[in-house]
Amino acid sequence: MKGLKKQRRIQIIALAAVALVGATGLVGYAMRDGINFFRSPTQVVEDPPSQGEVFRIGGLVEEGSIVRGQSETVTFRVTDMNESIPVAYTGILPDLFAEGQGMVGTGSMIDGTFQATEILAKHDETYMPAEVVDALKEQGVYVDPNKPES
Template identity: 70%
Template sequence: MKSLKKKRRIQVIVLALVALAISAGLIGYGFRDGINFYRDPSAVIASPPPPTETFRMGGLVVEGSLVRGQGETITFAVTDNAEVVPVHFTGILPDLFGEGQGMIGTGKYIDGVFEASEILAKHDEEYMPKEVADSLKESGVYVDPNAGTATN
């Protein structure tokens, strides 16, 4: 009788571990498309990701680089004041998108061009996306709108 209970307990534990492993695998599989890592232009140039990888890239839109093509096609360049990456986007840009402004795009780096599928821009005069502000602080060019001085 004792060995039957022990055997049943081991079966339940093994079944629970298998169910836990399957659950973890399904959760990981479900999240694989939803996770987008952030890179600044310097990181993209230094170590280009494979063309199949979707990631987020942000920085400042280079002054004079915004070119509107036919329809909804737009090309521009993004910089972190160390490197510049050309960006190609087809779609409608946010209203506050502009040259010299911070932006974050989601897309793929293909043949030296960031092919953006989504563009996000600041939502007011003083906002800078955290990732962009951090990368610009590292390069020493971020100006804190509240202090009015450059921070490092």
């Protein structure tokens, strides 16, 4: 009788372990295209992404860099005040998108230009995406807009 209980317990534990491994595998498989890593322009220059790799880039829209074409394609440069990356986006930009403001784009590098499929802009005059703030702080150029000047 004791041998049967022990055998049953081992079977349940083995079945639970197989189910856990299977569930983890399914979640990983389902998320493989949904995980986009954030990079600053400096990180993109120092460690270029592989061809076709989808990632997020963020920084400030460089002053004087926005060029609106005949179609819906807009080109501009995104900078972290250390490096600058050209960006091309076809579509309608957010209303709050402007030069000198924070932005985050999702897309991939093609021939040295970041081809964005999505552009996110700041929410108000003081908001900047957390990833952009972290990248600017890492470069030592972040200035807190809420901090009074001394």
